[in-house]
Amino acid sequence: MSLLVVGSVALDSVETPAGKVEDALGGSATYFSTAASHFTGVRVVAVVGDDFPGEYVEKLLSRGIDLDGLERKEGATFRWSGRYSQDLNQAITLDTQLNVFESFNPKLPAAYKDSEYVFLANIHPELQLKVLEQTPERKFAGADTMNFWIDSEREALEEVFRRVDCVMINEAEARDFSGESNLFKAAGKLAELGPKYLVIKRGEYGALLWHEGEVFFAPAYPLEEVSDPTGAGDSFAGGFFGYLSSRNAYDPDTVRQAIVVGSVVASFNVEDFSLRRLLDVTSDEISNRVEEFVTMIRFDADGVILS
Ligand code: AMP
Numbered sequence: 001m002s003l004l005v006v007g008s009v010a011l012d013s014v015e016t017p018a019g020k021v022e023d024a025l026g027g028s029a030t031y032f033s034t035a036a037s038h039f040t041g042v043r044v045v046a047v048v049g050d051d052f053p054g055e056y057v058e059k060l061l062s063r064g065i066d067l068d069g070l071e072r073k074e075g076a077t078f079r080w081s082g083r084y085s086q087d088l089n090q091a092i093t094l095d096t097q098l099n100v101f102e103s104f105n106p107k108l109p110a111a112y113k114d115s116e117y118v119f120l121a122n123i124h125p126e127l128q129l130k131v132l133e134q135t136p137e138r139k140f141a142g143a144d145t146m147n148f149w150i151d152s153e154r155e156a157l158e159e160v161f162r163r164v165d166c167v168m169i170n171e172a173e174a175r176d177f178s179g180e181s182n183l184f185k186a187a188g189k190l191a192e193l194g195p196k197y198l199v200i201k202r203g204e205y206g207a208l209l210w211h212e213g214e215v216f217f218a219p220a221y222p223l224e225e226v227s228d229p230t231g232a233g234d235s236f237a238g239g240f241f242g243y244l245s246s247r248n249a250y251d252p253d254t255v256r257q258a259i260v261v262g263s264v265v266a267s268f269n270v271e272d273f274s275l276r277r278l279l280d281v282t283s284d285e286i287s288n289r290v291e292e293f294v295t296m297i298r299f300d301a302d303g304v305i306l307s
Helices: 026-034 054-062 099-103 125-133 148-150 154-163 171-179 183-191 232-247 253-267 276-280 281-298
Strands: 003-006 012-016 018-026 043-050 066-073 079-083 094-095 115-119 140-143 167-170 197-202 206-211 214-218
Touching: 003 026, 003 125, 003 232, 018 026, 026 043, 026 054, 026 099, 026 232, 026 253, 026 276, 043 099, 043 232, 079 232, 115 125, 115 232, 125 154, 140 154, 140 232, 148 154, 148 171, 167 232, 171 183, 171 197, 183 197, 183 206, 197 232, 206 253, 214 253, 232 253, 253 276, 253 281
Parallel strands: 003 043, 003 115, 012 079, 043 066, 115 140, 140 167, 167 197
Antiparallel strands: 012 018, 079 094, 197 206, 206 214
8 A cells, every 4th residue: 555754854963872873864754664665665755955865865765665755955954963871762862953854845746645544754743734635545644743843833733633543652742742641641631632543652661552542552672782762763653554554454453463563663773773774674584573572472361360
């Protein structure tokens, strides 16, 4: 099925206890599309400057990602730099240079308008709404956001949440948006806006799915070495949407599977800096880790449930 992502394509400079990279390939749409490309074809709408290395474009094309919607503008590419200390769940943003991303106005190529699965990565909520207007045939749409938009563009963001089928945000954002410190109360409040599914990403503690008051939990895959958590949320979303799109389904059981797939894909992403691991992970490696995941969360309830 046709999967579309709209978000950032960036040059990231990142430092973690495991090392650092400068002007490495990054951005929400990049992580999302590379993750999704392991399951399905994916279309990207984003903007880069004329300094964006051709070598990075080649890497994305080598994964079969459709870049017809990647606009190239005069000027510098969006740059983000961040640092992680021992708490790898929390990025400290050192610098954000919007550059050509500041005037980003997503215009979908005509061939993208029939996209059925649509992911709105973290961009201005008004732009997210514009994308929804341009995808009349969508079956399943999801949106991410960040604290900045929660604090400054509340009304437009609520409208986005009302219109999508799945809101996918991290724990701190869910608390910030709802004003509730208890995660389940926060989920309940967010769900009141109307999205069928709510996915709350909890970093190394996994992810929580909320669907019509029912809760499903997946732990994060237990890794001993995490090199760079950048893009964990976006690669989770890419695995999740890539899987749903490949199955062309979004019923509760398939969505639970997608949560596990997203967790597994994100676990590969954080093993190395930038997109290195996500670009070369194989289908077999992904499948094997899904199997390990099943073993990890399965238990025998016989004798525990008293009936
Ligand atoms: P994640 O770690 O999944 O939240 O995503 C990190 C990616 O988001 C990095 O590759 C950054 O380039 C990108 N990013 C950081 N800040 C922003 C922003 N304000 N708008 C869009 N993308 C951003």
